[in-house]
Amino acid sequence: MSTKKQRRAKRKAKQAERASNPNRVVPLFDSSLSPALQGRFAQWLTERVIPDDPDQVAMFVRRVSLALDDFADQRPGFRPDAWTRADVDGLESMLASIGEEFGPEARIATTLPVTSFLEFLVESDLWAGTDEVATYAIERLEQVFGLRYVGADIAPVDEDEERAALLATGVLQRITAFLDWLGDGKPVTQTGWLKLAAARDLATALDVPVYEHLRSMGDHPYLSGMWNYLKVLDLVDVGSTRATPGPRVPEWTDQSLDFLRSALATWVGGRLPKPNALASVRSDVGAQVIGVVIQAMSSSPVTDADIDRWRDDEIGADLGYLVREYLSAFVAEGWLYYVDGAYVIPEGLRPAVVSAIPEPPDLPDLPAIGMLTLRVELEYVQPAVWRTIRVHSDTMLGELHEMLQVIFDWEDSHLHQFAAGDAVYIPGHQLPDDLDSRDNTENEDLTAVGDILRRKGDQAIYEYDFGDGWTHRMTVVDLDEDEDDDAKQGVVEGAGMAPFEDVGGPPGWEHFLAAVNTPSHPEHQNLRRWAGIPAGVSVDAKVFDVGAVNRQLDRLGLR
Template sequence: MRETEGPPALRRLRAFTEWVGAGRKLTATGQITLADARALVTLLETGDVVDPDIGGRVFKTRSSAELSGVLQVFLWAKAIGLVRVVKGRLVPVKKAAPLLARSDALWQAAFETFSQLVEAVCPASESMLYWEFAPVSRALLTRLYGGPAPLTELYELSWERASAPYVIARPEFVRRANDRDTERMLDVLRQLGAIELTGEEVVLTPPGHEAVRCGLGEAGPGEPVYELKVTLLDTDDPVVWRRLRVSAGVPLSRLHRILAATMGWADYHLHVFTAGGQRYGQPSREWDDGLLDETAVTLAEVAGARIGWEYDFGDSWEHELVVERTMEAEDGVAYPVVVAGEGACPPEDCGGTWGYREFRKALADPGHEEHEHLVRWAGLPSAADFDPARFDAETARRAVLRIA
């Protein structure tokens, strides 16, 4: 296999499809036979070790599913549609022949189906990544879209995202397994040519950056970008607002996450957009069947109307979104970009704008009966540590980089 044939992942997919030929018999459980898998280890140069010797003891390989490299190519070829299973045999898909001849199309198909490789990347299902593979992979790629990241940061992000929905009995053991499988995930993306590892830092390659950009609906050079001002209504001294530049084609679902990160909200409450007499959100929610699907509407489609964004239906934080100007995306700039802002984000669950005013009043008065209680409630070392005028653009920028 020659380097000119593309990244290792594509070369293996082509070689595997050619090896399938007119068809190959599978086992009763739908796996490649062990005899064929042994041949594929050499043919595809997967690096798998058959019958490994560990500490002087030989562990017999009993199934091709134990060979993660072979399994990866097998699952990937099926997910892309290069091969399929018919009556216990693996056969090529004839209409996929043009895909094999076009490296760009094959690469895109491999990138889009990467999330289906969980059984090969996390074979023992010991880590939380096994259960949250697709959302974690999106989270890591989204983070890398914002710029290079240290490996340690990606491991931490993977653990945060994968473990969040669960209560874990043995977190240290599971965390080690999660880091191991995250390393494997990143290695598969490296084999595809979507990322590069330089020392302890990871960066998207140009094809990887473009693929993530398209997936996020972010603007490419020359495409429209809006300079957007977000104001938290009914706040004063100072008014809490942010200015950011965001792609016109971003779906409202992603815009919500961008706005929450830019403002400083923790994003664990419900939300809704309003524009042109319509309401957009998550229509599967039982509390409101009248919502239009926010994933199917872009900012550009509602930009001509007055846009409202409400976060937390209990505290009812009402925001106004104003498109101040339209720009062209600059080459080499990853959007969104936080430009400016003023005012600290109020604490979550403080009772809306009325409660926020009372919170500030109590913090400013050491003699207030709620002063000590609210300092402890807000987790502050002292009342002086909350500055209602504070806004750190760099903190907001980092928060935006971590959204997924």
């Protein structure tokens, strides 16, 4: 697999090859997707997957081309439109490796476009491989990505059939049993729970276990949960001394379809685990359970065999076991069915269950790929000091730091950091050993510029010398995804002399300029001697030599 660092090495190798052999023959074909195929894929994505985001469509196409190009470097003869089972296994390994090195977001950001490309080939009759390999590939890629939020099949249902299906669930049957038991009311404690004797009677009526040492209804997980659920539905009204039928009991009695749907949806919504925003999609039990429930309403429900194939290499506990614990409970509640080894939700229950599904988590923004043009401005400095630079998206922040030191004539004698969003990026050797103490602090040597600056208008901060407080605001003014990898980085234009090191920050620089250019200033001579400015030479703070900076970048191998 070609990592970002390896791609940079490959680009430099290409530069060296071109310099040593200017008459080399460029092959007519390469392993990248043809422009025609890229165009058809982009059209399919626009129509089927990403209708209102041309930038994201272009990113999908570019990422697929790069991923398959990298993979073809490893496997001569690889065809993007006709994979073998060995190709699939190799791709799965490559994508998993991306996650190990760069995190789950990077893995997802590559796997989803590749999976979409395969689906595009199959649906567009462009797949030249076998149907068996295509099915195998999609299954294996989905294991890398994690169960996806697929569309549920919600067909129109006869109202009487839907009502009967809802009332047949264990959840709603217990509502009936509860209301029959409640009658005109039962006594409650000052804390709003049923009195202990009544709670024990209710457990018997609902056919749930009665714990011998139960001291309060609040200590019984099922009874307390059911009680709160009935209060949310307004089917029970809890007063200071007595619980009585709630204001919506007539809707229940009339078997209002809207109310029955709402009753099941409320229960399901409370029972579904919440996805963990800090976990990878593949290792997140909550996301996987929700994925099973969604696919239980589709034409391709999840089977026990599917769950058996899940790998649990990212978490300590067995993923399949944890997911099955949830599914078994849902089956016992009667709204999820287990049929011939598969988890299915009957059509009559789907309108209620689908309304309980939480919104899918946003997919992570895909990193930029190509040549970024950045305007880098030194804040709070007059006259204005700014540079427009071009940098490859896969350049690591650590290398960008080296470039900025040259571009702004710093001496790299102080600490620095990058900041984007809520995250801060520092050199790897400065990271604390304790992961819990890192908070949102990341390794700049493992983070590419394109990971934090992804589209026009995106901004990040580069701060140097925390004492003087030199703040460089970086803004993306352009992203050229078609730029050749061999294109040079460097400065395009700029203005303003970079301040001197240790001059005291923006106020110190302003004071310095006023003093060295004003012979009558009391610090005129001292500051000129400190800066090494020869007699008779004025300091023009507006000058900037683009060529000199780029030559220095060349000498240091930073272009």
